[in-house]
Amino acid sequence: MLEVVRRAADGARVGVVGRTGSGKSTLASWLSRSLSETASTAILDADPGQGRIGPPGTIGLGFESGRGTSLRALWFVGATSPARHLLDMAAGLVRLARRADRSGVRFMVVDPPGFLDFPAGHAFHLRLIEVLELDHLVALDATALEPVLASLRRRRRPAVHELRPSPAVVERSRAARREWRVARFRAALAGARSRTVPPEIPVHGHLPDRDQEWSGRLVGLLDRDGFLLRLGVAEGPTAHGLKVCVPALDLDEVSAVAVGTGRVDPLSPCRTIDSRKRRSSDSSAPGPSGTPYRS
Numbered sequence: 001m002l003e004v005v006r007r008a009a010d011g012a013r014v015g016v017v018g019r020t021g022s023g024k025s026t027l028a029s030w031l032s033r034s035l036s037e038t039a040s041t042a043i044l045d046a047d048p049g050q051g052r053i054g055p056p057g058t059i060g061l062g063f064e065s066g067r068g069t070s071l072r073a074l075w076f077v078g079a080t081s082p083a084r085h086l087l088d089m090a091a092g093l094v095r096l097a098r099r100a101d102r103s104g105v106r107f108m109v110v111d112p113p114g115f116l117d118f119p120a121g122h123a124f125h126l127r128l129i130e131v132l133e134l135d136h137l138v139a140l141d142a143t144a145l146e147p148v149l150a151s152l153r154r155r156r157r158p159a160v161h162e163l164r165p166s167p168a169v170v171e172r173s174r175a176a177r178r179e180w181r182v183a184r185f186r187a188a189l190a191g192a193r194s195r196t197v198p199p200e201i202p203v204h205g206h207l208p209d210r211d212q213e214w215s216g217r218l219v220g221l222l223d224r225d226g227f228l229l230r231l232g233v234a235e236g237p238t239a240h241g242l243k244v245c246v247p248a249l250d251l252d253e254v255s256a257v258a259v260g261t262g263r264v265d266p267l268s269p270c271r272t273i274d275s276r277k278r279r280s281s282d283s284s285a286p287g288p289s290g291t292p293y294r295s
């Protein structure tokens with residue numbers, strides 16, 4: 001299969017699809033590293049839940065080199081599942097793929113989430129294949145993917161390569177997956193503090209209906225091209241703009257704040273400080289509660 005992909009003279013886009021924990025990321029990473037030995041190769045990490053390039057709630061583009069994967073761009077999705085963010089995902093896939101093309105990469109390997117629930121997950125996969133105009137599809141575990149593969153059989157592209165998942169694959173528990181997400185969020189929010197985004201910077205996306213629902217929402221501070229500059233946590237609207245908990249950045253570089261549906265309230269470093277302060281002055285104040293991430 002590697003040779004088939006390599007023979008593509010004018011570049012090729014390869015997607016690795018399969019159910020959750022079937023070994024997609026491991027195979028995608030091997031493929032992109034192998035392809036990068038002969039030509040410039042990008043990896044499009046399209047999994048906003050267990051992605052390897054960016055923090056949860058985002059999808060990302062990395063370039064492969066002998067020294068590993070270097071981050072090129074991140075796109076804010078706004079939750080760890082694509083289910084309520086299909087347009088956010090589609091827009092991000094198109095923008096990240098175009099960025100890879102503009103940089104002149106020859107191969108792009110796509111690592112999507114294992115979102116295969118019927119029917120939404122199947123529709124999602126078909127649209128992802130369409131939007132990215134994949135040339136090759138590596139299907140890990142064809143049984144789980146059958147409805148998707150059936151819709152592709154009479155198509156010219158992508159060429160489908162069916163593989164059985166490796167028997168060595170170790171399925172991670174829900175708890176382990178959650179732990180991974182929490183650690184990635186913590187790393188992305190390290191050093192964050194409360195900042196007020198002035199009203200001249202627009203706020204868009206999945207805006208909450210009521211003011212109380214702002215607190216804990218995942219937000220993305222976007223650069224002037226629409227890519228993610230910093231991930232943050234909304235605290236709430238104030239008379240001077242939207243208060244967010246975010247790592248250091250120059251607000252002049254921010255073009256907009258995108259609001260997601262994911263909630264990361266208990267993980268917000270600003271909230272931990274606030275609640276500690278509150279607890280020392282009011283012993284009955286509640287500490288952080290709820291699940292670390294609901295979506």
Ligand SMILES: Nc1ncnc2c1ncn2[C@@H]1O[C@H](COP(=O)(O)OP(=O)(O)OP(=O)(O)O)[C@@H](O)[C@H]1O
Pocket residue numbers: 018019020021022023024025026027047050113114166168169170171172
């Ligand atoms: N060929 C293999 N040999 C040995 N271990 C493997 C192999 N492929 C995957 N694994 C292991 O199985 C686990 C799951 O693999 P991986 O993360 O690649 O799956 P995934 O389909 O991307 O999962 P997710 O849906 O969570 O993104 C990992 O711990 C990985 O190291």
Ligand SMILES: [Mg+2]
Pocket residue numbers: 024025026047050111
């Ligand atoms: Mg994966």
